[in-house]
Amino acid sequence: MKIARPIAALIESLQKLPGVGPKSAQRLTYYLLHVPQSQLDDFAESVSRLKKDTVLCSICKNVSEIDPCPICSDPSRDQSQIMVVEQPLDILAFEKTGKFKGVYHVLHGAINPLDNIGPDEIYVQQLLDRISTPSRGSHLESGISEVIIATNPTMEGEATSMYLKKQIGLLNSKFKIRVTRLGMGIPTGADLEYADEVTLTQALEGRRELT
Numbered sequence: 001m002k003i004a005r006p007i008a009a010l011i012e013s014l015q016k017l018p019g020v021g022p023k024s025a026q027r028l029t030y031y032l033l034h035v036p037q038s039q040l041d042d043f044a045e046s047v048s049r050l051k052k053d054t055v056l057c058s059i060c061k062n063v064s065e066i067d068p069c070p071i072c073s074d075p076s077r078d079q080s081q082i083m084v085v086e087q088p089l090d091i092l093a094f095e096k097t098g099k100f101k102g103v104y105h106v107l108h109g110a111i112n113p114l115d116n117i118g119p120d121e122i123y124v125q126q127l128l129d130r131i132s133t134p135s136r137g138s139h140l141e142s143g144i145s146e147v148i149i150a151t152n153p154t155m156e157g158e159a160t161s162m163y164l165k166k167q168i169g170l171l172n173s174k175f176k177i178r179v180t181r182l183g184m185g186i187p188t189g190a191d192l193e194y195a196d197e198v199t200l201t202q203a204l205e206g207r208r209e210l211t
C-alpha cells in the first residue's frame with residue numbers, strides 16, 4: 001500500500017530525530033492526524049521559530065532570545081567564575097540546583113578525535129579569548145579568577161578537560177586562574193544533563209584543582 005505523501009513526508013522528517021526509529025515515527029505521525037488543526041499549526045509555528053527567534057549569546061554561547069543572555073547580563077552573578085559545559089542543557093541542570101552563582105561557557109560539543117572533532121570545531125578559542133581579556137584598568141589581570149571544567153565524565157569530556165587545562169596553563173604565565181574539575185558523584189560515562197540536583201551540587205562542592 002502506498003502511504004499518502006504528506007504522511008510519508010512527516011514520517012521521514014521525524015525519523016531523522018535522535019532516538020526516533022521508523023516505528024515511532026509512524027506512530028507519532030498517525031497520532032498527529034487526530035490532533036486539532038489549530039494545535040498542529042501552533043506546533044509547526046514553534047518548530048519554525050525555534051532557530052529564527054534565538055541567538056547564541058556572544059559572551060557564553062548559550063542559546064538565548066537576547067544577546068547577552070540573561071545570565072551574562074545579571075549583575076548578581078559572579079562574572080569572575082566561569083563554568084565550562086558541553087551543552088546548553090547542562091546549564092539548565094546546574095541552574096536547577098541554584099547553587100552556582102557564577103557564569104557559564106558552552107562549548108557545543110567535546111573534543112572527539114574519532115569523529116574528527118578537534119578544538120576548532122567547538123567554542124574553545126572563544127573561551128580562551130574571554131579569559132585572556134584583561135579586566136578594566138589592568139594590563140595583566142584577567143577578569144576571571146576560576147574556570148570550573150564541567151564537561152561530561154566520558155572519554156571525550158576528559159580529553160576536552162585536559163586540553164583546556166593545558167591551554168589555560170599557557171595563559172597562566174600572565175594570569176593566575178584557578179582551574180578546577182567537578183568532583184566525584186557523577187558516574188563515569190554519564191551525561192551531566194541527566195544527573196540529579198543533589199549529585200550535581202555535590203560534584204560542584206567537591207570540585208578539585210586540576211594539576
Ligand SMILES: [Zn+2]
Nearest residue numbers: 057060069072
Ligand atoms: Zn551569556
